[in-house]
Amino acid sequence: MVHDVAIIGAGVVGCAMARRFARAGARVLLLERGADILSGASKANSAILHTGFDAPPDSLELRCMQAGYQEYLTIRHAMNLPLLDTTALVLAWSETEAARLPDILAQAHRNGVADARALTRAEVLAREPRLAASVHAGLLIPGEAVIDPWSAPLAYATEALRHGATLCFGATVQAASFDGAAWLIDTTRGRFGARLVINCAGTHGDHIEALFLGRSHFTIRPRKGQFVIYDKAAAALLGAIVLPVPDDRTKGVVLTRTIFGNLLVGPTAEDQPDRDRATVDPEALTALMQRAETMIPALKNMPVTAVYAGLRPASDAKHYRIHAEPGRGFITVGGIRSTGLTAALGIAAHVFDLCALPDTAPPPQPPPMMPNLAEHLPRDWQHPGYGEIVCHCELVTRREIEAALHADLPPGDFGGLRRRTRCAMGRCQGFGCHARLAELTAGHLTPPLALPRERRNG
Known part of the structure; x- marks a missing residue:
């Protein structure tokens, strides 16, 4: 059988892609080298639904984030996907950082986040009285929220299945050839055919592109992020997501409640050559905890429930690397960093428009209802x-x-x-x-x- 679309990688973007194409009537094959969805970079993230207030203006990333944000809000009730409506605060902890807040606010307004506004130190502390008094000023971003980072992609993949998609696990891609009409893809699970291949391989995205095309137009530079999860009692110390003033390399360390009732701090940002293994480092974790306890002093008395590390598929340029190969039925979706959870549905819609497949949607199937894992809703x-x-x-x-x-x-x-x-x-x-x-x-x-x-x- 020759599939209409073969998607390589069942992370959050691959799952959203499978859903979008299957709902349109395409015969979809989703290939994943791991044993389950989210086996790679997507399994470890901060689970924030972003407004795009600080995304590069007029960028594809911004368009995909905001489209994904809106679609998530549209479908979440039908799929029983939770949302913890927290808002976010961008906080300055020095005069230098405070001087950068007006530019961040102007960028938010340019990006269409019109309800973002400046807060004085007194207003910040009135909203979050457990914060350290050393905070200088902040910005309020009302639309930022926390979601379940695992149930959403599971819902996307399940809906794809219900619309006829095939999911194949343990399928590492080994070779590929194009005969002018379709790709033949050799994997550890056998040979498959597809007229269109969409590369959503995350930290191996450049390798997959080189395997199919003979060269890659980008290079993945894996970036490790380490996280600390405080005990559930710590969640009472914070209401909003606390974001730092970002720098040119990273969005910085975040403090946020989780949908599961804990408090998370992270991630770090450490470039490494290993694309598959992210280990925790005691010194980095200690530094994270010290930073968190500087911002919320009461955390010093709180136990830690867990620590973990994940990889982000950062690339040699700070933007999404979405590239279609003319005449060869191949699209790469690469360099999707920390905004992928929010942007996934928007990325899928953008890629669907790129390839101009006919939308021959079959009769609608009932959307999958995800079991609730959120602590603020009935369990x-x-x-x-x-x-x-x-x-x-x-x-x-x-x-x-x-x-x-x-x-x-x-x-x-x-x-x-x-x-x-x-x-x-x-x-x-x-x-x-x-x-x-x-x-x-x-x-x-x-x-x-x-x-x-x-x-x-x-």
Whole structure:
């Protein structure tokens, strides 16, 4: 079978792309080398729905972010996708940073974020009394919000499935050839054909482009970001997302509540050659915590629940690298950095318009309803018949575990199960629930979770 579209990479952009093309009636193939969606860069981010107030004016990134923002708001109720309406504050902690705020505000207004406004020090502290008194001034960005970073792409991929898309995991692309009408793609899962290939391979995007075309028009320079997750009690110390005054290289360290009821600080910005492995560094994590505790002194008494690191597919230029190869049925979507979660739906719409495929939309399918993982909304354990609490730290029920394992798109590995349910993501990081999870998931995950020796021996 020759597919209309083969999408390489099932991160958030690849999942949104599959949804957009499948809804239009295209025969879609989504190839992912990992065992599940979000196996690469997309699994680790700050989960902020951005307004685009600080995006480069008149840029493709800005257009995609704002289109994605609006589409998310349009579809989220039908898919049960949560939103924590926090607002954001851009805070200056020195006179030098305060002097840059008027330019950031002017840029926000130019970008169409008309409700952004300046705040005095007194106004900042009135809104966020737990902040350190050393803050100088700030900007209020009312439209910024926090979302679930994993349920949204899962919803996109599930909707693509319901419209006939094929998802193939463990499919590392090894070779490709173009016969003038279609691509033949050799993978570790076999050979596939497609008239159009869309490269959404994240940190390997330049390598995939070179494999298909013989050269790449950009270079990925992986950037590691480390995060610290404070205990749930810390979330009461902050209402808004706290953003720094950015520099030319990075948006800087963010403090924000999470949709799951914790407080997050991060990311760092460290360039590295390794495209697949992001490790945590105690010194960097200590520096993050010290920075957070400088901004909110009460954090000094708060325990840390978890730390993690992720990679962003930064490139050799600070803009999206979306490029269509004329006459060869190949489009690269590269260099999608920290704004990809917000922009994904907008990027998918932009790429669909680039390739001018006919929109032969089949009869509409009911949108998938995602299980709620947000702490500020009713959770499954609050409803009768949940069976048992499997993960006591995050109050994850047996009913939630079993629903995830038997969903349209079940998890392929333990990481996928965690992202679908929040199991093993709390204070004990799975110490208390691992054995029970191994029993419940037997035969479902690769590799399987190991049972304790005493249970293996009966």
